[in-house]
Each structure stands twice: as C-alpha cells, then as structure tokens.
Amino acid sequence: MPYGVPDPTAALTDRLIMDQIGRGSRVLDLGCGDGRLLCRLRDEVECSVQGIELDHRGVVESITKGMPVIQADLDEGLDEIPEHSFDFAVLSQTLQQVRHPQNLLQRMLRVATRAVVLVPNYGHWRIRVQILLHGRAPVTGSLPYDWYNTPNLHFMSMLDFRDLCQQMKIRIVREIPIIHGQAAIGAWGANVRADSALYVLERQE
C-alpha cells in the first residue's frame, strides 16, 4: 500500500501541520513517505522526529535525508512504538488508506498526546455532483484515482469524521477545512466546500 502518495498541496499541508506542532516537540510521522515533512520538522521547528513508512523506496529516501524511519505496516499495530512516547503523531492523507482507521486513531492517541490528522473530505460538492449527475465513482484533482486503482479504502466527509471522534471519545481540539488550497477555519458550508480537513485530536479525559 503506497502510504504518502504524492499530494499536489503538499507545501500547504506541510505548513499547516507544522503550525500545529510546538517547537522542540517529539513527533511521529506515520506514513512519512520520503521523509520530507520530518526533515522540515527537525530543521525548522527543532523537533525530535521519527518516521514510519511501509514503502521500501520511501524508507531509503528517508535514510538518504538523514531521517530515522521504521519500516512498518500501519495496520499491524505499531507494536515497536512505546505508549506515551511522543507529543504528536501525524497522519497525513493516510487514514482513509488503512484497513482499520479506528484502531490506528486509537493507537496514535496511545503513543502520542495529540494526533494531527489530515483527511480528504468526500462531502465536497464536486464529488456529490459526479455521483448524482453522472452516476460514476468520483475522480477529482485531489482524488485522482479510478475506483479500481485507488489506495483509498474508506470514504468519509467531515461530518462523518466528527461522528467517529465523538463515538471514540476523541476530542477535536481544532478543525481546519482546506478550501481551494487555503486553510479556512470556521468557513461556512465546509463539509460541501472543503477538499480536505486537518484535525488536531486528543483523548477525552
């Protein structure tokens, strides 16, 4: 499963994620790809970082950048990662690709105090229109896959994600819809207009 698939808005989302993370934090990046975000977190925010990546090429590229990376399948439970060992666990555009998103969210909030999760929003109007008018599985700029080759196993909207958090007793510390490549906190009609959304999560005490 190719975690960390190329993302056209990578620069923006990297920036957004970094803004959620305090200087000098201990950060785990799940599905770190080629280690790009880890590198920026270390060099620009002085974080102590650790990556996890399944794709072999991504692991080698991370090593080449000098980033520590553990090769592991996010669906296998992250057993090597001790509990409460990170301030932040980051999961960018990957939650919809794992087989058991609930388990992963739970595990993230066990190894880290806060989770920063970027998820696509399948409630976007363009997706609704494609299904409604054309009767076909949606293919859009931010979801450039056909149904038979998409790495995305789960399709949820912002509303769905909020429901899941409530059900799992996870507190949403911050919700940032991303509309036309811009962060739009508190924007009207976000569930219709946002391509994706960034969440900062923590356990409900």
Place this chain on the structure above:
Amino acid sequence: MASEIAQPETTDAKSVGIVQTQYVTLFEPPHPLTLEGGQQLGPITVAYETYGELTPERDNAIYVCHALTGDAHVAGKHSVDSRKFGWWDGLVGPGKALDTNRYFVICANVLGGCQGTTGPSCRNPATGQPYGLRFPFITVGDMVEVHAALVRHLGIETLLGIVGGSLGGMQVLDWVARYPEMARSAICLASAAKLSAQGIAFNAVGRRAITADPQYQNGDYYGDEPAKYGEVGPRFGLALARMVAHITYLSEASIERKFGRDLQHSDHLAYDLQRETEFKIESYLHYQGKRFIERFDANSYLYLTRAMDYFDLTQRYGSLQKALGRTNARFLITSYHTDWLFPSSQSKEIVTALVETRRHVTYLELESVFGHDSFLIEIEQLEELVTPLLLETYRRIRDV
C-alpha cells in the same frame, strides 16, 4: 558464520586488493585488562586489518565487528594466488557500502578467538604453555574493551560507524552502551540485546559435543609441537558442534530450496544404516563440520559461545533504555523474517528502547530466504541502506 549456501559473487576489480593482517600488543604490563569476570589478562595480542586511508581529521573510521567464527579478514585477499576473499568483501571495498575510497575500515579478531588475537590456543607468556582452560572467562564487553583499545592505539577518538551482525551486532550494542560518545552511527544486523534461551540451548549442545569428545582432554589437547587446526583435539566434537550450529544459521526454506530430499550418491535409497551421508543435506553438514575444524579451535568455541550466552544488556544496565539511551549514534537495526535464531522480536525490543529514549533509529525487517546468515549473503539489500546512512552521517559531521 557464513554458510556456503550462496556466496555473493566478487571479483578482483571491485576489491580492496591484497591486504595483510597486522598485529599489535596491548595491555602490556603493568596495565593488564581487568575482565568483567574479575580476572586480569595481559599482554593481549590483537590481529587486525585496515582498509582505506584515515583522514587527517581522523573522522572517517568505521569498525567492523565479526560474528562468532569470523576473523579480521573482512575484505580483499591475502595473496595474489589466493582465491578466497574476506568474509564481507561484498560490503567492504572501493565504491561499496563501506567505501574504502572514502572511509578507513578496521576489523580485528575478537579476544578469545583463534585467528591471531589472544585466546585459549595461544601460549601464556608467563608459562610458555597454551592457555587451554586456564584462559580467563571473557565476555562480549571484554571483547569490546580490546576493540576500543585498538581504536585508541590507532589514534582514533570517534568512529564514524560500528557495524556488525549476530555476535558482531552484540559488540556494536555493548560498545555504544559502554562508550556512548565513541560512535556516530551503529549498525546492528540480525542481532539482539541478549541471547535468547533458544540460542543458549544450541550453544550448550555445541559445547557438550566438544567436551564429550575423548580427544578433548579437558582442553589440553594442543600437544608440544605447534599443530594445524584439525590435526589435534576434539575433531569430531567440534565438527558436530558446527553441524548443529550451522542448521540454526539456515532457514527451513533455504534448506528445502537448495537440498530438498535429494540424495547424494544415488537415485534410490540404500536401506543401509552405515551410509552416513545419504541425503545431500547430510553430506553438506558433514562438509561444513570438516571445513570448520580446519580453521577453528575448540576451546575458542567454548569461550566465545559462553560469552554470547552471558550477553544481556538489560541485566547489566538495569534496562535497555539505560543501556542505549546515552549515545547520540544513529542506529540502523535490521532483522530477517526467516531468522529464527535471532528473531525480529529481539531487534524490535532494541528499537522500542531507542524510540523511548528519543534516539535516532532506523529499523527494517528484511525479506530473505537465508535465515540468520542473510546479513552475510544479501549484500545488495544491505548496501542500499548502509550506503546512505554512512554518507549522510559523514556529511553531517563534515558540515558542522
């Protein structure tokens, strides 16, 4: 402990060429080494080889720790006519992962070994007799003390890297625990922070095979005249020890693939118990045993396997976190999914401790059919990881 099941190809063109083993005497009176077991030992002769050039800054040295039955001869050949390359020639040489055009690579035979460094087969300078069982008890930590002394003797304070697999990996871990400042990177392959009970069990069988051989003679089998290995002593016991151990270095899949149930001499079964090597796998193990006794000392085998049994960083430091949490070395840990002697769970235990103590760690469980021996065979797979790790580590210290 390389098996012959698949030897990586190697050619003169990509080799470091002709190399020579060098010798140095350390821990001379009045400065003997105080061993972990409490006894003192000195002087200690160390057999070592080096490849490449040390920079004026002395910042490009990489130390290779060999496994149980390895030696200082990692790369190149000892003579033009020799057909035998060093045991890790695929990894060490010009343009290779341990690039001798760039790095200064050191490897020494371990303390207690029998390939030139002081061990039980050497003559005790105080008595003129071979040590035999009078050689003091040694540990992995004692081996590392001698390695570290050699490094200092070569005028090197900090190593760019320490690399090793299996017992060599144990030395890597012990080294960074013992001298946290001494290494910039630590590469630990198919190894563990402690030998498993299963590992101790196999070692016990090997030792019993040796000591039960009538020719063992309580370790005093050397005779008065210097003899070649394989001519005196518990030949059958040592060969048997090697046969058992050799199975643990392979995997069910690799044995099946190479030998299956093939017969050695005939197309049909002989129905004859006297035929000792009827199946190909039997013949192969006998051959391995025979080859082994021509190059290894039985007493060394006892001492080194015992050192391996005793290795336990958790016990020594209170926890793995305490043992490994003080070094800033960058770790590369690998395990192999077919390795049942040093299973991945043991590498993961190291990784967990390193993550918990915020160390820099990269870990992969690699795919290979070759079991524990994979680290000696799957050179390209290792090269892909080791090359960028060393390059980046070196670039970083040079930039600062």
